[in-house]
Amino acid sequence: MRLSELKTGERGVIVKVIGHSGFRKRIIEMGFIKGKTVEVLLNAPLNDPIKYKILGYEISLRHREAEMIEIISEQEAKEQ
Secondary structure (H helix, E strand, O other): OEHHHOOOOOEEEEEEEOOOHHHHHHHHHOOOOOOOEEEEEEEOHHHOOEEEEEOOEEEEEOHHHHOOEEEEOHHHHHHO
């Protein structure tokens, strides 16, 4: 599943960040790290941008950026 697929109020655990090295470096520096839980706070009109909460911070990403982050549900993460 991709981060962009979550709806407002839903949470997921990051599994992988894909994309070119510049994007990956920037997004990881913002806290989008494997194993961290991320929550959707707000979906703007047309789903762009989307506001997330991770590591206690609120961060907005474009829909196409959120599509580059693979996640699993919190339940799936607990089962692993």
